[in-house]
Amino acid sequence: MEYNNAEFLFETEVPQDQLIVSRTDLKGIITYANDTFLEISGYTKEELIGKQHNVVRHPDMPSAIFQNLWDTIREGKQWSGNVKNLRKDKGFYWVHATISGVYKDDVLVEYKSIRVPLSLEEKLKSQKEYDQLKKNNNEKTRHIIYK
Ligand SMILES: Cc1cc2nc3c(=O)[nH]c(=O)nc-3n(C[C@H](O)[C@H](O)[C@H](O)COP(=O)(O)O)c2cc1C
Numbered sequence: 498m499e500y501n502n503a504e505f506l507f508e509t510e511v512p513q514d515q516l517i518v519s520r521t522d523l524k525g526i527i528t529y530a531n532d533t534f535l536e537i538s539g540y541t542k543e544e545l546i547g548k549q550h551n552v553v554r555h556p557d558m559p560s561a562i563f564q565n566l567w568d569t570i571r572e573g574k575q576w577s578g579n580v581k582n583l584r585k586d587k588g589f590y591w592v593h594a595t596i597s598g599v600y601k602d603d604v605l606v607e608y609k610s611i612r613v614p615l616s617l618e619e620k621l622k623s624q625k626e627y628d629q630l631k632k633n634n635n636e637k638t639r640h641i642i643y644k
Pocket residue numbers: 519520521525549550551552553554555558560563566580582594596597608609610
């Protein structure tokens with residue numbers, strides 16, 4: 498694991514008994530975020546609604562994961578995977594996300610995401626896997642500096 502910025506190292510714990518929920522339009526613009534999402538991400542509702550969902554994208558996440566996410570949900574399938582997200586204060590939180598379409602009268606109208614916490618082992622496994630994926634794709638990885 499490599500980091501270049503100590504400010505990225507503060508983790509927010511995701512509660513076991515609550516779901517982090519959001520919905521987007523078909524272009525990935527946030528249309529709804531529940532109170533747990535607001536609390537964990539550190540944003541207000543006003544700051545999130547109308548923004549692209551990449552507002553919480555963490556720089557440690559490889560592009561290939563999101564490419565796979567969009568390819569999967571655009572085919573009408575459900576995607577699930579581990580995601581490291583960026584808080585407003587540049588801290589982070591890990592979730593296991595499940596994302597799929599919302600249908601009205603059989604027509605796809607939105608996407609929804611439901612997120613639950615990860616164990617420490619799962620976080621470490623995903624971090625290593627994502628670091629490797631970034632390296633394989635020549636994406637910038639970060640270097641840790643302890644002072
Ligand atoms: C319903 C839904 C929820 C999403 N949730 C997240 C999320 O929690 N974190 C995230 O980084 N991307 C999430 N995405 C993916 C973003 O739309 C975006 O593809 C990703 O942040 C990568 O940003 P980029 O496409 O600008 O590279 C979500 C997409 C959808 C449709």
